[in-house]
Amino acid sequence: MKKIILCAIAIMAFGFANAQKTRFGVKGGLNIATIGGANEANALIGVQLGGFAEINVWKKLYIQPELLFSTQGAKFEYYGERDQTVNLNYINIPVVAKYYITKQFSVEAGPQLGLLVSSKNIQDEKSVDAGFNLGAGYNFTDNFSVGIRYTIGLTSIYDNNDYYDNDGYYYNDRYTNNVLALTAAYKF
Template sequence: MKKIILCAIAIMAFGFANAQKTRFGVKGGLNISTIGGDDHANALVGFQLGGFAEINVWKKLYIQPELLYSAQGGKFDAYNGQRDYNVNLNYINIPVVAKYYITKQFTVEAGPQLGLLVSSKSPYDEKTVDVGFNLGAGYNFTNNFSVGIRYTIGLTSAYGYGNDYYDDYDYGYYDNRYTNNVLALTAAYKF
């Protein structure tokens, strides 16, 4: 946790040192999330809300660290006489994406994300840290207002089991990693 905080401070310090090339903003939007690796999982609709800094590092290349509250999870079909249920996982996500302006209006982005679980409603034992990788694109209507689409590919299991505890036993259905996968549709405003 200390490394995360120090990294965030370093990014912000870099941004303030280059204040003429840094813009800050807010963003929010719709999440369509699933738990990958489970055949019974369906999409769950949630939201995300937070802020970001857009730091120009070279010509059309920017680094964009963000701090987002994100409601994620999945809907699960009933089986063996059980009822359908939702897994609701709420994270503070810290993505850091490299953003490239192909034109003044159109951007593409990619980069890692660290998620810290803040609350959950689930019958499972969730891990408190989640790691993912983002791929996305955006369109700038004006210098201040833009929209974006981003897909987050989960790289670590969302649950405390998966490849650890149950691998000592021969339970084939626990061999998958259950990852957070999120399609986000957002709007952003830069100051």
């Protein structure tokens, strides 16, 4: 895990050193999270907070590495049984390519690495999560913007998804973090 973090820092440092123009900022917002692959999963409302750097690499193309604290998970409603909420807290490190279609409107896509900080009501969870982001943003001013981003989970959140049911049938289910984020950002 230390190698992954050091590699991410090295990539960001290289980008900063070679950037034509770099702006730093803070962002925060609302997460609407669920666990893909789970039939009974309902959305869980959470938050994300953190910082970012917007690095101009070529004309309207930017690279935006971020460091975010994100609350994720899902609510499960079982008929005739007690409901359960799965809370997962991550430090997410997305690195998105951001393209400005106009001065105000941008689209973005890129990978994300998540490091599990804490969890509640889950067992055998993985400490590292991977996802892919797709999103868009709108700049109201040079400093203030809003964005929407959907993170598609690429890896299962559980260490072991293989199991046999009572009749001897083998299952290999994959449960992924899927998050819709609505954020506001301020660039310095």
